[in-house]
Amino acid sequence: MDILNAFVAFLNFVFVPGLAYGSQLALGALGVTLIFGVLRFSNFAHGDTMAFGTAFVILFTWWFKSMGISAGPLPTALLALPFGIAVTAAFVLGTDRVVYRFYRQKKAAPIILVIASAGVMFVMNGLVRMIIGTEEQNFADGARFLLEPKAFKEWSGLAEPLAIKSTAAVTVVVAAICVAALFWFLQRTRTGKSMRAFSDNEDLALLSGINPDRVVQVTWIIAAALAVIAGTLYGLDKSYRPFIYFTLLLPIFAAAVVGGLGSPLGAIAGGYIIAFSEVIFTNAWKKVAGYLLPADWLGDGLLQALSTDYKSAVSFSILIIVLIFMPTGIFKGK
Amino acid sequence: MSQYRTPILFGGVALLFILTGVLQSWNLSLSILTMGLLSAIMAMGVNMQWGYAGLFSTGIVGSVALGGLGVVLVAAKPAPEGLAAGGWGIVAALIFAAVGIVAAVLAWPRMKPGRMRAALLVVYLIVLFWVYRTILDPAVTAVEANDPTRAGNIGGLGWNAILGWPVGALFAGLAAWIIGKIALGLRTDYLAIATLGIAEIVLMVLKNEDWLARGVKNLGIESRPWPVPYEVDLQVAPWFLTIVQDWGLNPTTASTILVKLLYCGLFTLVLLALVWMSERALHSPWGRMMRAIRDNEVSAAAMGKNVTRRHLQIFIIGSAVVGLAGAMMTSMDGQISPGSYQPLRYTFLIWIMVIVGGSGNNWGSVLGGLLIGWLYLAVEFLGPGILRHVVSVLPFPVTEDSLKDISAHTRLITLGVVLLMVLRFSPKGLLPER
Numbered sequence: 001m002d003i004l005n006a007f008v009a010f011l012n013f014v015f016v017p018g019l020a021y022g023s024q025l026a027l028g029a030l031g032v033t034l035i036f037g038v039l040r041f042s043n044f045a046h047g048d049t050m051a052f053g054t055a056f057v058i059l060f061t062w063w064f065k066s067m068g069i070s071a072g073p074l075p076t077a078l079l080a081l082p083f084g085i086a087v088t089a090a091f092v093l094g095t096d097r098v099v100y101r102f103y104r105q106k107k108a109a110p111i112i113l114v115i116a117s118a119g120v121m122f123v124m125n126g127l128v129r130m131i132i133g134t135e136e137q138n139f140a141d142g143a144r145f146l147l148e149p150k151a152f153k154e155w156s157g158l159a160e161p162l163a164i165k166s167t168a169a170v171t172v173v174v175a176a177i178c179v180a181a182l183f184w185f186l187q188r189t190r191t192g193k194s195m196r197a198f199s200d201n202e203d204l205a206l207l208s209g210i211n212p213d214r215v216v217q218v219t220w221i222i223a224a225a226l227a228v229i230a231g232t233l234y235g236l237d238k239s240y241r242p243f244i245y246f247t248l249l250l251p252i253f254a255a256a257v258v259g260g261l262g263s264p265l266g267a268i269a270g271g272y273i274i275a276f277s278e279v280i281f282t283n284a285w286k287k288v289a290g291y292l293l294p295a296d297w298l299g300d301g302l303l304q305a306l307s308t309d310y311k312s313a314v315s316f317s318i319l320i321i322v323l324i325f326m327p328t329g330i331f332k333g334k
Numbered sequence: 335m336s337q338y339r340t341p342i343l344f345g346g347v348a349l350l351f352i353l354t355g356v357l358q359s360w361n362l363s364l365s366i367l368t369m370g371l372l373s374a375i376m377a378m379g380v381n382m383q384w385g386y387a388g389l390f391s392t393g394i395v396g397s398v399a400l401g402g403l404g405v406v407l408v409a410a411k412p413a414p415e416g417l418a419a420g421g422w423g424i425v426a427a428l429i430f431a432a433v434g435i436v437a438a439v440l441a442w443p444r445m446k447p448g449r450m451r452a453a454l455l456v457v458y459l460i461v462l463f464w465v466y467r468t469i470l471d472p473a474v475t476a477v478e479a480n481d482p483t484r485a486g487n488i489g490g491l492g493w494n495a496i497l498g499w500p501v502g503a504l505f506a507g508l509a510a511w512i513i514g515k516i517a518l519g520l521r522t523d524y525l526a527i528a529t530l531g532i533a534e535i536v537l538m539v540l541k542n543e544d545w546l547a548r549g550v551k552n553l554g555i556e557s558r559p560w561p562v563p564y565e566v567d568l569q570v571a572p573w574f575l576t577i578v579q580d581w582g583l584n585p586t587t588a589s590t591i592l593v594k595l596l597y598c599g600l601f602t603l604v605l606l607a608l609v610w611m612s613e614r615a616l617h618s619p620w621g622r623m624m625r626a627i628r629d630n631e632v633s634a635a636a637m638g639k640n641v642t643r644r645h646l647q648i649f650i651i652g653s654a655v656v657g658l659a660g661a662m663m664t665s666m667d668g669q670i671s672p673g674s675y676q677p678l679r680y681t682f683l684i685w686i687m688v689i690v691g692g693s694g695n696n697w698g699s700v701l702g703g704l705l706i707g708w709l710y711l712a713v714e715f716l717g718p719g720i721l722r723h724v725v726s727v728l729p730f731p732v733t734e735d736s737l738k739d740i741s742a743h744t745r746l747i748t749l750g751v752v753l754l755m756v757l758r759f760s761p762k763g764l765l766p767e768r
Contacts, residue, residue, distance in 0.1 A: 307542065
């Protein structure tokens, strides 16, 4: 019984939150890694693209609610997603046209593009604050729990409850669908194949008649869609505060680098590695250990490796370890 | 015309400060000037990294904060009880961790590659971390338990704040050495990502580690950098009062202005010394080598230059200069407040100064620092007035509060647009590199 209780506590405090957070990071890192693969620079504006898209998703959600449209037990934001993606994709294509295309045609050094993306980041950050303000927004609706803690306790007869928030379940399902769709697109469609070819060897791809502008545009649209989905899922699961998305930049970059920049599979693995490490290192293990070990072994500490304030220190340390020991990442990126 | 470009532009900036002094107040003009001078020094440090070597760091705010930490550790009031309670335990824990990590880095290439090595590393790091926490935790608890409302930290040395300046530079340089050692020599993007992380962690440590500099409770320092006096001391000093009376000035205003003038003088001295040294360095064989590396790494490497080592060197020097400016700023503020270190203000604004002023040109960085520094702060007193005119044409009323909000958000957008415009249309900046 105690082992079961410990297992449930582990699921409740580590596995379920880690899985949801990991899915959000994986979607974010996929966007960064795609941009890197095709356009060959680290996009510092990605965090604010997430914030920008989510802001529009929230606006559409409010509008739908005011018209009485809802998705039943699912969050209304899912209905608003396509509209948010459309607005963000249009904006991002606009930035490509106004900002990035010039440097691409000039074949500027990647670092110039990084600096330009920092400029875009500012503009988007300011726009987001103007559009939706700096306050916290809670836009999750529909059913709160997929699995209620009380129902689980009654069903299992265990002392430890297990709660699965519907937002966490939605996150994992949506992320799985997105990843499947993305891989199908990259492996099976003509455009996806040309994207991979362009990413592997630009000159060869151009020689074989691939239209670079089209590849770049499709990449931006996919990256924007992934960013909006990741941002919305994160906002649903936690809550929406525009400045939070700037701090998400570090774990997302870390996930992309750990997996290997330019490798989509690596970005997904990296997302889960970073998320689970953050949760494992900042979780207070006292509850789990309490079921497994005799009480007098425990001492009075929380058995917490790092306080939750240091969450990003975990992703940073993993980033540094990977840079020292295997700079191309797990999946051998660029 | 081109030989008059520098004096004309500097004259224009001087005019801006004089106009602010005449039309607003000299106090305001001087406080903007002190910040402008500090920004100019920071911009020079960044210019060394970017303009001389083409290194892009997104962690400038971290160097600024580390410089501030250097000053408070030198100049804050000593807390001997706190230090005795656990100071040495903390030092021991930090040394233990450093030695442990260095051992791992040294052992790694000497071990046989494979899964075994990776697994051993993970186990080793976990054990290392556990032992480190076992040494650190009781020491930290003991230090923070000592008079937590007034101290609760390890205290400073109680020396004059000016002695903290080189220490601040040293701290920033040390952090740059660690980061540079790891991220330089890899893709250029990695330095940008790694510095973003280190800056975030430096700020996190400053906010959360109360034993170090009292975290968000802000740690004050006991002295002003020599020879700047306190205003209250001036106002009772007989020599000062006689001068003030002779000139028919108000003692309070005169003392604040004198203090600010002294700061300006001190900062200008440092700035000019740095410009002189950088110009000498830039026109020496070393400077030519740096520019050769920046312009073509492959051919510089073919000439037998060690590109990564030179990059590391300039990255450390640039960060140390930024740290020096951060130390000077904290000694002027009189306390360290971790909440005030905004990446926007101390990373990206400095970048804009460097690029607007002219990458690779020291005088350009100084000009950019003074000009953008003035603009950034002048928006505070000019912005709402201008905005009020703009929004007065709108059909609905806009409150003062939302006016302030909007002006803060427009500042972000303006900065971004200025960066993008200069980068695209005038990448050489106001004073191009010769």
